[in-house]
Amino acid sequence: MSAMKASDAASSLQLCRIMRPDDANIVGNVHGGNILKMIEEAGCIISTRHCNTQNEDRCLAVLVRVEKTEFLSPLFIGEVAHATAEITYTSPHSLEVQVKVMGENILTGAKKLVNRAVLWYVPCSLQNVDKIMEVPPIKFAAEQEEEGQKRYEAQKTARLKTKEMVEEVMPPPPKPEKHSVGFSQSSLIHLVGPSDCTLHDYVHGGVTMKLMDEVAGIVAARHCNTNIVTASVDAINFHRKIKKGCVVTVTGRLTFISNKSMEIEVVVDACSLVDTEKVSYRAVSAFFTFISLDKYGKAQSVPPLKVNGEDEQKRYDEGQARYLFNKAKRLAAKEAN
Amino acid sequence: MSAMKASDAASSLQLCRIMRPDDANIVGNVHGGNILKMIEEAGCIISTRHCNTQNEDRCLAVLVRVEKTEFLSPLFIGEVAHATAEITYTSPHSLEVQVKVMGENILTGAKKLVNRAVLWYVPCSLQNVDKIMEVPPIKFAAEQEEEGQKRYEAQKTARLKTKEMVEEVMPPPPKPEKHSVGFSQSSLIHLVGPSDCTLHDYVHGGVTMKLMDEVAGIVAARHCNTNIVTASVDAINFHRKIKKGCVVTVTGRLTFISNKSMEIEVVVDACSLVDTEKVSYRAVSAFFTFISLDKYGKAQSVPPLKVNGEDEQKRYDEGQARYLFNKAKRLAAKEAN
Amino acid sequence: MSAMKASDAASSLQLCRIMRPDDANIVGNVHGGNILKMIEEAGCIISTRHCNTQNEDRCLAVLVRVEKTEFLSPLFIGEVAHATAEITYTSPHSLEVQVKVMGENILTGAKKLVNRAVLWYVPCSLQNVDKIMEVPPIKFAAEQEEEGQKRYEAQKTARLKTKEMVEEVMPPPPKPEKHSVGFSQSSLIHLVGPSDCTLHDYVHGGVTMKLMDEVAGIVAARHCNTNIVTASVDAINFHRKIKKGCVVTVTGRLTFISNKSMEIEVVVDACSLVDTEKVSYRAVSAFFTFISLDKYGKAQSVPPLKVNGEDEQKRYDEGQARYLFNKAKRLAAKEAN
Structure with missing residues (x-):
């Protein structure tokens, strides 16, 4: 499998959408969950598209991890959210995608950074969803490659660690004193x-x-x-x-x-x-x-x-x-x- | 098939959801239809779950009747609706489910009773939707059992009666000639x-x-x-x-x-x-x-x-x-x- | 008001979205109506954005006409639709927007032209929706300008003509007596x-x-x-x-x-x-x-x-x-x- 250069890959993808009343709470603030959903749609499209450039078997990219992410500016009804996704690292069986969300007020022209997230995807075969496929490698500059490798190792360690703790159950609440x-x-x-x-x-x-x-x-x-x-x-x-x-x-x-x-x-x-x-x-x-x-x-x-x-x-x-x-x-x- | 005691059955299920602008009219009152839809979702989940506890064949519970129901308090955009469902009677081929809907204003903490409904479900095989399956019996206290039996007979009679009448009420308009x-x-x-x-x-x-x-x-x-x-x-x-x-x-x-x-x-x-x-x-x-x-x-x-x-x-x-x-x-x- | 060159205007906007089961009929064909809706969202964003670049009063672009449009290839569930909008002509009080929709199969990489539409927008003041605002002019090459002018005149004539006819076609049925x-x-x-x-x-x-x-x-x-x-x-x-x-x-x-x-x-x-x-x-x-x-x-x-x-x-x-x-x-x- 020959590696592509980062600039060769259909390296960026943009989604945008007007925020509507149902996307927001009663005060007009768009729910963070809608922004996360949009981020994931962008990530899913770009990584599925990339993973199918060389595989024979058709596959879909499945989200396995989102890194810690912060909501930097609020978004309101009527504003347009733009999500731009980019593949920033590939390991043999996973991809790192960075998604940036900008908010645009089309009345005033004002723009702001709403969120910047890092997602990890794994390609699963369409025939057999438990079969993990190979990711066509992208060649980044040496320094980027090295840093990507570090992020990859770090998230892998973190994922394995939480996998152990995860089964603890959340029991139903005891008697509800206010602010408990x-x-x-x-x-x-x-x-x-x-x-x-x-x-x-x-x-x-x-x-x-x-x-x-x-x-x-x-x-x-x-x-x-x-x-x-x-x-x-x-x-x-x-x-x-x-x-x-x-x-x-x-x-x-x-x-x-x-x-x-x-x-x-x-x-x-x-x-x-x-x-x-x-x-x-x-x-x-x-x-x-x-x-x-x-x-x-x-x-x-x-x-x-x-x-x-x-x-x-x-x-x-x-x-x-x-x-x-x-x-x-x-x-x-x-x-x- | 051995009977379960009511307290053993996954005896209660709770759904909740924030009411959004699209759930309501322009004055902010949530449409009754959205509450009915939520009630039915709770009923469908609890009865499908129960019917699959013993059957070999997988089945889905299908709604066959809703008893008369009243809307006791209005619900508004931004409030949270909680629907609690409980199985209150089982016959060999049907279940009675009671669903209570509470409205909660999460800003003031105020709660109110919005609706209380009684629904009847019948389990249909997933392989063959016309095949009605057996309902795993639940054992209720003697008095409850007797009253449930009465409600069961009453709804059965009512259903049969309306089945005869149904084609009478508002007959479909005579269809014009085909392909006109x-x-x-x-x-x-x-x-x-x-x-x-x-x-x-x-x-x-x-x-x-x-x-x-x-x-x-x-x-x-x-x-x-x-x-x-x-x-x-x-x-x-x-x-x-x-x-x-x-x-x-x-x-x-x-x-x-x-x-x-x-x-x-x-x-x-x-x-x-x-x-x-x-x-x-x-x-x-x-x-x-x-x-x-x-x-x-x-x-x-x-x-x-x-x-x-x-x-x-x-x-x-x-x-x-x-x-x-x-x-x-x-x-x-x-x-x- | 000084004119912008076409290349200066935020001259292109792209929306994209994965097609879902709810967008299609039971055979999997995406409804034409969903494509039209996406086209109009792209047109509304680009023209509202443009009309607010110079006006003092905030305004929204309102769709007044869509030219005849053809669906050239079918779109299916799981494919990604990309709608690209571009402003192609401005008159003092209206804009022409062209939107091209491409379908992308992200599994095979295949792309196809789904639709190409021409829409006319008019900017209406947010304060008073009946007040039509001025459109900041865009300067096109002489030939484009001339052709745009022709299209503008043609659609204006067509709109006026149909305005007269519109009440004729399929008149609303005579309403029965009030409160009957x-x-x-x-x-x-x-x-x-x-x-x-x-x-x-x-x-x-x-x-x-x-x-x-x-x-x-x-x-x-x-x-x-x-x-x-x-x-x-x-x-x-x-x-x-x-x-x-x-x-x-x-x-x-x-x-x-x-x-x-x-x-x-x-x-x-x-x-x-x-x-x-x-x-x-x-x-x-x-x-x-x-x-x-x-x-x-x-x-x-x-x-x-x-x-x-x-x-x-x-x-x-x-x-x-x-x-x-x-x-x-x-x-x-x-x-x-």
Whole structure:
């Protein structure tokens, strides 16, 4: 297989769409989940297209991981979202895609950076969805290649690590004292339909992320009773595929609250309605961070979380560690510039 | 088959969802139909899940009856609807499911009872949808069992009674002669929702064209009962704007048929539901051309149109003139190249 | 106002989207209407963006005309549609936009031309939608300018001509007397799509109920021109299943009106589009009760129903009997507590 140069690959793809009332909450803020869904559609098209340039067997690119991503500017109804995707690294069996989302106000001409995300895809055969195919290599400049290799190793390690922890279940909430974890814990159930799936009858990663954001938003709103928006999403690993006809249960609960942000753990469990085994399994899990906005759209304080019992305290401490780690990283990045 | 105790059965299921602009009318009241749809989704999941706990053959629960139900409180955009379903009785071939819908204002924390419904399901085999399967029995307390039995008998009687009556109420209008213009003429009405509209609350031209194509496709399929596709659309003029909250009536009828194509005239009439004047006006009109495809995707002959009366003949002749004009133009363009 | 050169204007815009099951008919052909909708979205974005580059007042571009357009190749589920829009002419108060739609099979890499359309937009002020704004001129090469001018004159003539004709073609049926049964009677047709259906390709009962509520709501609103909400639904029996690919006709008419409520009879008739027998059958029927709300959300009086002929009187009496029976039952239940 001869390698292509990065510039040869149909190296960039752009989606755009006007944001509509149903994409947003009552205050007009577009849900982060809709942006994640759009990002994933762009990633899926560019990587599926690339993986079919040399393989004999037809394949579809399946999302296996999204790196931590931040929502940098809010998007509103009537604005146009542009998602630009680019393949930035290829390993023998996976691709890294970077997607940038710009928001454009077509009335004023103003533009802003809304989100920048990194996604990992794996090509699965259309004949046999469990068969992973080879990725036609793209040749990047030496330095890029090396950095891509590092990112590849890092995400691989992270994916394997979370795979071990993932099966822990989220029990139903205890008695709900206001501002406790149980008070805002929420679940939604969704029956996977045809339009959630593509050609091989498995749910698009973007559809799953949209549901996760929806639940996390309900948890956040229940806790602070204000206009809330997605601020960032920690790395998400897609451990298992979800097939058409499954019922997915998406559950979210608060883990940690800083002065102005809420961390919400979201898990997705899938279960076939008709298969004989009928075992429910954990398909995805992730941490979403939301902030609360006042009526001028500025971040405001959030009521503190009432923590009950050892487990909640342990998760709180872990959340705090993640929060402090990310904060330190942001500061370091600022100083570096 | 050994009976389960009610408490053993996956005895309760909860769905929840945020109400969006498209779920409601222009004043913000969520349509009752969306609540009914959510109720049925909960009922379908819990009863399908239960019926597959013991059967060898996989099956889906099919709704056969909803008892009289009342809407007790209004639900608004931004509120969260929670539907809780529970199996409350099983007969050998049917299940009774009760669904309660609560509305939650996640900003104020206020909750209210929106609806409480009783649904009856019957399990149908996935292999053969006409085969009714056995329902794994659930054991209820003696008193509940007895009351459930009574409800079961009552609904059975009611269902049989209405089955006899059903053809009486509002008989379908006598169909005009096959392959006549009146035979395939079709109308749809659509209530303009927020997502159909631009920032200034008027319908996007693209939404109107989609509705027009939908009606034209139904007219074409009714005429020839085959796979039909849009071949071309004559120039469309948008004479008048259509505002949010209007009802549009889109009507299509055949005007002319050549050997392999059908010309369909489509008009769009709009009417405000809330204005006191309430004048219906013609907003758009156009001609769509469809062709009929055989199973290999090739264009095939279309049954000729039976034309009745002067008006239909006049429109037929005009359609033929348009057809011949376009054909001549196509040929001229070909020769020019 | 100084003119821009064509190459200066944000001269091209591209939308793309994967085609899903809901975009297509049961054979997999994407509906022409979805392609038209995508074309119009691209045209609306590029022309709104352009018209706001110089105007002081913010405006939206409104579609006024689509030239004759042909569907050159079919598009299928799983393929990616790319719509590229370009402004090709500007007059002082209108713009011509050309949109080309390419279909891409991302598995094989094959591309095809699906459609090429020409649309005319007019900028309307956001403050006052009836005020037409100026279009910032774009300077084209002399020859292009001249040809654009010709196309502009031709479409203007055509639009004026059809404006005169439009009320002629298919005149709206003469409306029955206000507040009579016939005045508010309404029908909608709906082509059953994949997302309406269960795993065995029959329509979910909840989808049917949603359509029934939609029609009943239109009937109620037509009768009283106010904000109306569903108050209750009588028992509904689902006599016959409805299969994917059917057309359902849902018809509603008023039967009885009490001081503050309206009873509406709704029937659902289903008909296969592809079966040769093509027998239409009654699938479901039910009675919906609606109430009219004033601007404070309180129930208000409803105009009385004008009853014509024996049949309507009979149905009115039956409706009254149901009303009185339910009222007596409610009172009895209240006293029992």
